[in-house]
Amino acid sequence: MEKIPMTIGGQKALAAEYEHRTASERRRIVEAISEARAHGDLSENAEYSAAKEQQSLNEGRIKELETILALADVIDISKLSGTTVKFGATVTYIDEATEEEKTYQVVGDPEADASGGRISISSPIARAMIGKEEGDSFEVSAPGGARSYEILKIKYV
CATH class of the missing domain: 1.10.287.180 (Transcription elongation factor, GreA/GreB, N-terminal domain)
Structure with a gap:
């Protein structure tokens, strides 16, 4: 396993x-x-x-x-750093269509809780963000069509 x-x-x-x-x-x-x-x-x-x-x-x-x-x-995410999105990153991004800003931490599947600000590394939005930097745009396929987002901030806490 x-x-x-x-x-x-x-x-x-x-x-x-x-x-x-x-x-x-x-x-x-x-x-x-x-x-x-x-x-x-x-x-x-x-x-x-x-x-x-x-x-x-x-x-x-x-x-x-x-x-x-x-x-x-x-x-231990306190030992992580970098300028790209990876496991443990707390990412603030904006929906390019609605201008709605959200912040989530990328975590493992068992601890994911979107309402608590934690999304799974295997979720479509997290997979689309991995490897991106601040200022990069990414697209996620959604039931209502593709959505575009822009990464505003990446931090490791």
């Missing part, structure tokens, strides 16, 4: 989620299952079914987190 690039902050957040799910959530769900079992007939016990489904979802996410953390290629 391929390594998964991520920032130190992203790795810490996933490790914290893993810890929460294995320590707190697991215990809470087991208690909910025990309580539901005490209500009697399991075949018609909605609480039991719901708790078992929660357990299944939680265990699935735990396995997913274990895999991601095992394959993590943690990159």
Whole structure:
């Protein structure tokens, strides 16, 4: 399997989620299952079914987190620099059609959160920005047609 690039902050957040799910959530769900079992007939016990489904979802996410953390290629972006866009860069760009300015950090897939200002390195917009410099324009295919953007600022923090 391929390594998964991520920032130190992203790795810490996933490790914290893993810890929460294995320590707190697991215990809470087991208690909910025990309580539901005490209500009697399991075949018609909605609480039991719901708790078992929660357990299944939680265990699935735990396995997913274990895999991601095992394959993590943690990159310290404080040691990165340069004038071109690459992993870890915080990029401010402007939509050439609407004049709307946006700022995003290019991060790994597991830590991407557009509403939090982080986009995945594998997203179409990040792929289009990679290797570009301040002042460069780039184009991204969108469902409504191609969109053009211009990079205003690149920084590594």
